[in-house]
Amino acid sequence: MIEAKDLSKIFPGTRKSPAVDAVRGMSFQCESGRIYGLLGANGAGKTTTLRMLATILHPTSGTAKVAGYDIVDDPEKVRARVGFLSTATALYRRLTAREMVEYFGRLNGLDGERLKQAVDSLFIALEMHEFEKRVCEELSTGMKQKVSIARTLVHDPEVMIFDEPTLGLDVMTSRTIVNFIRQCRDRGKTVIFSTHVMSEVEKLCDRIGIIHGGRLLAEGTLAELKSRYPGGDLEDIFVRVAGGAE
Secondary structure, three states: OEEEEEEEEEEOOOOOOOOEEEEEEEEEEEOOOEEEEEEOOOOOOHHHHHHHHOOOOOOOEEEEEEOOEEOOOOHHHHHOOEEEEOOOOOOOOOOEHHHHHHHHHHHOOOOHHHHHHHHHHHHHHOOOHHHOOOEHHHOOHHHHHHHHHHHHHOOOOOEEEEEOOOOOOOHHHHHHHHHHHHHHHHOOOEEEEEEOOHHHHHHHOOEEEEEEOOEEEEEEOHHHHHHHOOOOOHHHHHHHHHHOOO
16 A cells, blocks of 8 residues: 655755745545556656655655555565656666566565566566567667566555556557556556556546646546536546646
């Protein structure tokens, strides 16, 4: 479970630029076996929020509990229970796809048959067997993203955080990743991800948070949001909510 309480992040200013209130008073929760989608435009505060939940960034104020542990007081325990896929992660170019995932499995304490079973399961779920022996520098963008997902989740964490997991991918690869995220939810994982792709939100999310200017402006199930803002689809709702905050 994830429970954020008044989570805020201010990036200090410099002589040439003012301070930035990247996230302001975010409060929401996502239960086990549910997918929570943060929907917002670029620069809305989605990535900063996810990085605080993953303990990569320290909040300026507020806090959150992830899998029962406080991100401020118990960051190491949070990290052990979280898989975080960032758009900024890179791969070791000379390792094969399988070697890459196995390496991160060992870093997370897996070995022997446990490691083999974990890697095999991910390679099946993400349809990776055709390129498992190719070195990472030779892989396409979609293949690299699958490897990044597999290495992030090889230790089977309780909480899975995805930051724009299908950004720049073709339709077939995006479809595989969306189906995989759905499977994670069905296995009882707590899943949160950021996106600006409306169709992904409609297909996947049990709850949706619309974020703009670092603030959570609207939240609820798709049905609740449509009831609150009648007369349009999710894109119309987003434009009304975000546009009204300008």
